[in-house]
Amino acid sequence: MSGTAYALVILACVGILGVLFYWQILLAEGAYLGQRVVTWLYDIYAARYDAIKQYDSNMEALFLGIPLGNTLSGYPAPLVLDVGTGTGRLAVVLLAEPSFQGRLIGIDASLPMLEIAAEKNRSYGDRAIFLWRDALYLPFPDGCFDCVTCLEMLEFTPSPEQQLAEAVRVLRPGGLLLTTRRRGKSALLMPGKTHSRIAFTALLEYLGMEDVSIQAWQVEYNLVWAVKAGSSSPQANFLESVLICQTCGCTDWQRNGTDLACRVCGTVYPICSRVIHYQNQGQA
Ligand SMILES: C[S@@+](CC[C@H](N)C(=O)[O-])C[C@H]1O[C@@H](n2cnc3c(N)ncnc32)[C@H](O)[C@@H]1O
Incomplete structure (x- = not known):
């Protein structure tokens, strides 16, 4: 093979690698390479995440805080779970909304993302609690949250359908789900991880949701609102009454500034930088 042919082959290989890098790492953020890669990338991005996203606080309030706060204002002290909470x-x-008088538990697989979330929400004290944990299996009983949110996260999990089913499981009948649907050109480049509007609505209905409303929002995402079929009264409004101990299965905790201890079996989970280290088995 001539020198020119070698150069062309090398150029083609570099080009293919570049395209693969763009697709798998920058666009899909490791979604096809496994949960460890996704989490590792968020660990690396964490310090720059907010600067990259540049959320406009007015738009955030208009599309998220105000409608969510108003919808939940009918409940005395709603308990919200934010799955894949990121940097909070x-x-x-939501906590800045005067109409919202409840508490929020944020869960995420990336510790550096959570540490930023905890720091940003420090002033809310116990009203914002953050758990470091993979969210594919949520350590909460069925139907214990008044509202579950899951923004810009589903497509990065090993199974968006399973993740959504898990979010719905912990939502009480009559509770509110707020999630996102990846849309636009980037969604086409994530086959198997994203859904058409029709398929997403059908999936939610299959999971027992009703009043599904898909709303225009960002270039790459729709906001999706839905209500879990049925009705039930709010049951609990703080972490210690819903978190299931991974050792004994009880929900009876004692918490101080440095750890969370199960009163029944004595298992202790450390709290560092205001984040509860509640990893599932096998998580790094
Ligand atoms: C694009 S960010 C979105 C963060 C936040 N919801 C927002 O809208 O800014 C996706 C987040 O999902 C988290 N994530 C991805 N897979 C996860 C999993 N299996 N369990 C928990 N968190 C996960 C990532 O660590 C990351 O913080």
């Missing part, structure tokens, strides 16, 4: 974007905007 939803907590910041």
Whole structure:
């Protein structure tokens, strides 16, 4: 093979690698390479995440904080779970709403993302609590949250359908789900991870949701609102009454500034930088 042919082959290989890098790492953020890669990338991005996203606080309030706060204002002290909470974007905007008088638990697989979330929401004290944990299996009983939110996260999980089913499981009948649907050109480049409007609505209805409303929002995402079929009264409004101990299965905790201890079996989970280290088995 001539020198020119070699150069062309090398150029083609570099080009293919570049395209693969753009697709798999920058666009899909490791979604096809496994949860460890996704989490690792968020660990690396964490310090720059907010600067890259540049959320406009007015728009965040208009599309998230105000409608969510108003919808939940009918409940005395709603308990919200934010799945894939990242740097605490939803907590910041919801807890700032005077109409919202509840508490929020944020869960995420990336510790550096959570540490930023916890710091940003420090002033809310116990009203914003953050758990470091993979969210594919949520350590909460069925139907214990008044509202579950899951923004810009589903497509990065190993199974968006399973993740959504898990979010719905912990939502009480009559409770509110707020999630996102990836849309536009980037969604086409994430086959198997994203859904058409029709398929997403059908999936939610299959999971027992009703009043599904898909709303225009960002270039790459729709906001999706839905209500879990049925009705039930709010049951609990703080972490210690809903978190299931991974050792004994009880929900009886004692918490101080440095750890969370199960009163039944004595298992202790550390709290560092205001984040509860509640990893599932096998998580790094
Ligand atoms: C694009 S960010 C969105 C963060 C936040 N919801 C927002 O809207 O700014 C996706 C987040 O999902 C988290 N994530 C991805 N897979 C996860 C999993 N299986 N369990 C928990 N968190 C996960 C990532 O660590 C990351 O913080």
